Amino acid sequence: MISTYEKLIKDATEIMMQNGYSGTSVQMIAEKVKVSKSTVIHYFKSKEGILLAILGNFIPSAIAEFSPVVNDRSLKGVEKLRQFICFHLQIIAKSGDVYTLNIREARYLSTESRRIIENYQREYENMLVKIVDQIKKEDDCLFKNIDTHVAAKAIMGMCNSPTIWYKKGGLLSISEIANQFFGVLTAREKIDRRFQRPRPSANGPGSQLSS
């Protein structure tokens, strides 16, 4: 037997992720859960409270789920990155606008709520920061000379973009998109090319970036 609160959190998450904060009304949640508006407020104190509860529930559990990968010493950073992208995109496919939801609507929130939310997000993003750091240590080309936090922001932005355009049943599956995103970040010259004759054109991107 699922408690009212659990159902509330579950459905509120779904609705808010899909409609955004200001696009969601207390009424919408109440209807979905089949309780009264008053009951929703009763549990969460306010609309902000709903958001806070959702994130306080969602983000930590997402972190808990993915942390083992981040902390796995046997994995290369690049592989962790690949898995992170997969993980995040699956969340988006399932729940919608999980991650940006908040800040994007943060205008409407109290300073206090904002701070809390930003902490959650920082924590989540921190997983990515660690991964990028690891990659920078292990790989001699990826993210070279790039600020780790900016890189993390960039990757987060990329990974969140499907919230806008991804549609279930589209041409590409989520895992295909994940692979391609990974490719955008990591695709590099293949090993065998090192032995190919020097390329006639020297001003490829690589050349521009090397000192």
Next chain:
Amino acid sequence: MISTYEKLIKDATEIMMQNGYSGTSVQMIAEKVKVSKSTVIHYFKSKEGILLAILGNFIPSAIAEFSPVVNDRSLKGVEKLRQFICFHLQIIAKSGDVYTLNIREARYLSTESRRIIENYQREYENMLVKIVDQIKKEDDCLFKNIDTHVAAKAIMGMCNSPTIWYKKGGLLSISEIANQFFGVLTAREKIDRRFQRPRPSANGPGSQLSS
């Protein structure tokens, strides 16, 4: 002497870019321009009309401004990408959430409006598609085996992310962020390349990013 309409478009753009569509009220615009709410509606018919007018004004002129770069036959694709990122980030720094504004709030719009907006966006994004295409032809590692449109989406997502976190006067300037984003996408330096012939030109983004 600036006409009411021009002032309306100008201020409405500013307010909507900053507050998002649903975060903006007709009243807010009216107050800023110092006309009555009725006057705002008089010019735009409806709130949707305001959005449409803004985008119909903004996006085409952004396209007009950047198109020459896209079509410049003397430029390498990678350089165009660098310039695109700079261009887009400057827009964001100046106007805020120009590009995603729309779709993100698209839920609230009529199908018709949505179609129009999506067309604008497609046109804008198309510039990036062309650039990625050119890069794929010229470069043998970047975007290899990646669907051009997915790559464009990925880059757009990355480039739009500062709408969420960028603050004027932060640690990094917009152009620094732009350079780093560019680096995230293109840094592929490899040990063995160090032995390739030195390039005559040392400036361009590469120099800024290398240590």
Next chain:
Amino acid sequence: MISTYEKLIKDATEIMMQNGYSGTSVQMIAEKVKVSKSTVIHYFKSKEGILLAILGNFIPSAIAEFSPVVNDRSLKGVEKLRQFICFHLQIIAKSGDVYTLNIREARYLSTESRRIIENYQREYENMLVKIVDQIKKEDDCLFKNIDTHVAAKAIMGMCNSPTIWYKKGGLLSISEIANQFFGVLTAREKIDRRFQRPRPSANGPGSQLSS
């Protein structure tokens, strides 16, 4: 102690019957009942909801009140007609534009609401249809060769006309008007009747109308 809802229905009925649907604002009702506009909407969901509630309350109870007469097997159809006219005109005198209110303003209503209202009206009008039918069977001259439904429409139109011109305290009382309307429909030749066999019942309409 009368509940807010009851007061709301009561006053809303009064105001709407008098001012018509579009002539009535939610504000007017709120003021009369001394609650806020929000409260009115709280109870009825929308302005249409008010109309629906009024009619759903009013018409069925009017039908319930008059049905016994319609179904009374001991009464002649003509007598039922007389009573119907009286009944309907009394309603008009008391409540105003009860019956036509709706359809006349039906333009503004959703298809769904319209359907509901038309059903109410059909039910009400059906009482008249039954009466006309009975008359056609019993009387060898009234409504001969006339479509029952058209006759009912005609009579309804006649009976509703006082909504336009009737004023309390005018020259004619409601019951006088009712009698005259009845006469318009049923007055028949007198002279030749003198030669007919005496009718068992002398208290038909004829007796009331003849001098």
Next chain:
Amino acid sequence: MISTYEKLIKDATEIMMQNGYSGTSVQMIAEKVKVSKSTVIHYFKSKEGILLAILGNFIPSAIAEFSPVVNDRSLKGVEKLRQFICFHLQIIAKSGDVYTLNIREARYLSTESRRIIENYQREYENMLVKIVDQIKKEDDCLFKNIDTHVAAKAIMGMCNSPTIWYKKGGLLSISEIANQFFGVLTAREKIDRRFQRPRPSANGPGSQLSS
């Protein structure tokens, strides 16, 4: 070449008859005539002015058209009634809510406008009053002991009712409805009349109506 004013009157009439006074906006008329709202007001001073102009145009010309029948000394009153019903129903079929339009919405009008309109209507209705009067003199059963004005009101009400329910292309044509309405008012055929002078034609409303 039709003048703007003429087109304005023509289209405004059509729209107002169909939508009622408060159901019609200046904008609607402007759109139909393809001029600006200002132009509409320019010609009529105000929305009330539109109504007044329409009625001042419409009703007198309707009276002018039908008066010859009313004043025709060679026609029986009953025949005039038949023709009046036909005439009025044809107007309704063509123009909609011609007659009741006004008073029904009269609430919203200034006292002055109201007076003017009521005069128009009285004049129109007066044709019917005259007809009823004539019938009362000629016929020994119809409208016996009925107040002439009440009878006229009753008939007007009946004749206006199709504004509510008549739909072009319905089961009954306008002229059929007219015939049936006429029958509702006059069908008084009696068995004993069969022995009065034989009527040549037994079908059609005429047969029912001849004395």
Next chain:
DNA sequence: AATGAATGAGGCTTCATTCAT
């Protein structure tokens, strides 16, 4: 734990009208 009653603030839009041109 759960809810109905009630509300104030605000939002978008319609509308008739005035005014200057």
Next chain:
DNA sequence: AATGAATGAAGCCTCATTCAT
């Protein structure tokens, strides 16, 4: 003759929230 600019008033509705039960 015809119009665009501008507006104030009003209308319906949404929404988050408070309170008493």
